[in-house]
Amino acid sequence: MTDVLIVGSGPTGLTLACELALGGASVRVIEERTAPHRESRGKGLWPSSLEVLEGLGVAEPLRAVGSSEVVLRKYFDGAHVNDTPMPGSGLLIGQWQIQEALRDRLAGLGVRVEYGSRLAGIAQDAAGVRAELADGTVIGARYLAGCDGGRSTTRKLLGIPFEGSGEEEPAMVIGDVRAPGLSRDFWHQWFTSEGGGILLCPMPGTDTFQLQAPPEQDERGGLLPPSLESFQRLFDRHARMPGIRLADATWLSAWRVNVRMATRIREGRVFLAGDAAHVHPIAGGLGMNTGIQDAAALSRTLAAALAGRAGQEVLDAYEAERLPVAAEVLADTSRRYERVMAAVRTPGRGTEAGLD
Template sequence: MHSSIAIIGAGPTGLLLAGDLAQAGVSVTLYERRDSTSNLTRAFGVHARTLELLDARGLADEIATTGAHIEALRLFDRIRVDLSRLPSRFPYLLITPQYHVEQALEERAVKAGATVVRGARFTGLRQDDERVTLDFDDGSTATADYVVGTDGVHSAVRSALGLPFPGKAVLTSIMLADVRLANPPASALAVNAVGDAFAMVAPFGDGWFRIFAWDRRNQVNDQTPVTLDEMRAVTSRVHGTDFGITEARWLSRFHSDERQAPRYRVGRVFLAGDAAHVHSPAGGQGMNTGLQDAANLSWKLAATVQGWAPEGLLDTYEAERHPVGKLVLRSSGTLIRLAMVRSRPARWLRNTVGSGLLAVPPVVRRAAGVISGVGITYPGAPRAADLPLRGGERLYEALREGKHVLVTATSMQGYGDRLRIAAPDVDSGVAVLVRPDGYVAWQGPAGDAAKVLPRFLS
């Protein structure tokens, strides 16, 4: 089987990438080692920037109904990160199981024409100047013009490329549980740490709650089962109550690493999501960072396959996303280390200094922007605001065609297969060219647009 693009790994990152490529008319095959989908997952938070990207695919409003909306993150007693003032249509953190996101993304990908092959265990690859050959454990092979590894922290694609994954384990014996509570916490999201333990309690909005916990006193291997009594004990020690844990539908234990591949591209093969970077779960940025990797890469691959990509466009994927991966490792690592502070004076200092800093508006905006993804930009390419367009349309609705959008009141011709012209609600005389991933490629006088477009679209 030959595809223009082959993707290894059908998690959220691979599914979004496949849907984008298929919508653009690119032949794409998604290979997944699991025979079926699973509704058991670690990820449960969808941040504002990710919801904006899902909005640009017509999925956000549906997914936003599947869980609880958290407008502020409360950390370590008195530290509060306000999300309600984010400059976004989605000024909150959505708490919903990852499988809701995966289901919506897979339905979109298949409907657009992506091929999903399950039970396909990738074992190796070979590449030359024209294509990549993939090997599978049943002896079969497949070829593709380009390959993307979205196969997680133990990525077989990364191993096949011979890329190291430097870093270290940050926490061991992290516990996850989806439970029912007789006495839910008063705040929507309850987070606290007491030096030798921490616990977070978050509502899914359907009567179930996710507890994420760690206990320094009980460090065991990942295979040791988690018990409800263990969850009750650590939650009570951290919060003063176990909130009346009554039953669980899922209990799991894992360890958390901080690692990043030195390169996201080797020839015709790319890495995205946890295959490229993995970090502490603090801040809930794992799935979000992977989805944003996919949104950045998909349109660049489509433009290259279709023959209109500007010189060096594919190289900008690593140039733009590798620093973001590094930033997420740093920010999530800071949060988890603050949660692990042991001495009482150090915890007092953490809480006092943290709450004081987060009373300063610029610091609040920066913290909320990094955690939510709304504040992340690329060199020369800021995030595009959801501009109102003529006729009651929004910019992110216009982006649903998967094309660049030129917001201008000036009539223009050409580039119909890769450009959407959209008139602003109010003409300021300025034109804005927005990339398919929702970042500004160019902004300037409307009269200059015709001269500038060839630089981006041919």
């Protein structure tokens, strides 16, 4: 029987796995995906997260690749308005690069992610947890951590409500693209007086940009799915730089506004962390960072439990610490998102409004 089974190999699950393995716990990490992704996704680490990763021995490799000096170049109706240097305390870096560094660290501790492993059932008693996989395999563990994202299978199997609100239609299309000829010295942010805009952020250590824009509409007002062709039309409309042709869209996605939180993040010997426990607007870049902080807190709770101090108060400590934090993050990011949406109507204002 393993000490802790972790479901999900994103930044939250991998941080938790490294913390526990460094402390001497036996850990397994299962992942429904069949292989690691290379998508930029969450792209910023705040100092508190860097501090956690420093303790795991992965911060320096990330600093060697990432950028701590980011300049927002703002345009309005196609014209350059100003440049805004951002504070250098955080780190711009792709989520896939963070996960790669954590996987390498975990492998050095003798643990490898088990890909193609889909959780299908959970049973637990006073002695531990039995996790059944889709292929019929059963894994026994003393504790289980669901770090499997906003659509968390762990949360659904436990029947834990995910309360809040969400929009049916996407608010944003997002992807990784190349933009030959566009300066990589700036996070480009184009907005227009009629509304809408497009953002292209250069991802360190790559030749790609992360693109963000409201979805394109068809002639009937319906929203078009993300595609390279649609990205180019959005770019032409908002950036008005005819010499730039986007290429090689390696990630295409859509983002919906969701503000939801699990009503509880512990069910006996099973815990939720990261997006499995809470999802919220992207303004301020707090999603991945909050998950990393969840992992640090959960590792403390599980380490205490594994050391034999598994009284009810020890197991309750994680939920008592992190559930109020999640509630505040939901409220805070909603306010930040509203500020950004209002600010970009003013020439020279951009996503920095989410940090005010």
